Amino acid sequence: MSWAGAEELFLSTSLASYLDKKLLVLLRDGRKLLGILRSFDQFANAVLEGACERVIVGDLYCDISLGLYVIRGENVVLIGELDLERDELPSHMINVSPAEIRKAQKAERDATDLKGSMRKRMEFLDLG
Numbered sequence: 001m002s003w004a005g006a007e008e009l010f011l012s013t014s015l016a017s018y019l020d021k022k023l024l025v026l027l028r029d030g031r032k033l034l035g036i037l038r039s040f041d042q043f044a045n046a047v048l049e050g051a052c053e054r055v056i057v058g059d060l061y062c063d064i065s066l067g068l069y070v071i072r073g074e075n076v077v078l079i080g081e082l083d084l085e086r087d088e089l090p091s092h093m094i095n096v097s098p099a100e101i102r103k104a105q106k107a108e109r110d111a112t113d114l115k116g117s118m119r120k121r122m123e124f125l126d127l128g
Helices: 002-017 098-121
Strands: 020-027 031-040 044-056 060-071 075-080
Touching: 002 031, 002 075, 020 060, 031 060, 044 098, 060 098
Parallel strands: none
Antiparallel strands: 020 031, 020 075, 031 044, 044 060
16 A cells, blocks of 8 residues: 555544534635534545534634535645534634625735735835
8 A cells, every 4th residue: 555545544534533523624725614524535525514614804703604515635734623612712703794704804805915015016125
């Protein structure tokens, strides 16, 4: 068995302990998904039931419902079980609507874009 094959076998067998548990899944593109693991295969492709995407911008967050969701294993960075006895988020976090979180995401993106363009305009001042 190749190293990659052994790694896939280990990953898929270790996922068995998460079946029917609420998980947080971090994807390569930075998205955070929550849901109950219902199924998986040898490639770590997974099916989440009652899935939602948790979007966080500053102190604001929104859980956007996705329903039954299939995740391709190659996109998974991290999987962790959520402790149902503890609060998932710090108390200062504010739950907002999907429309409000999209507005906050756009404002955050615009601010980042502005910083980048200002940095480019000021490069001529770099004396280093």
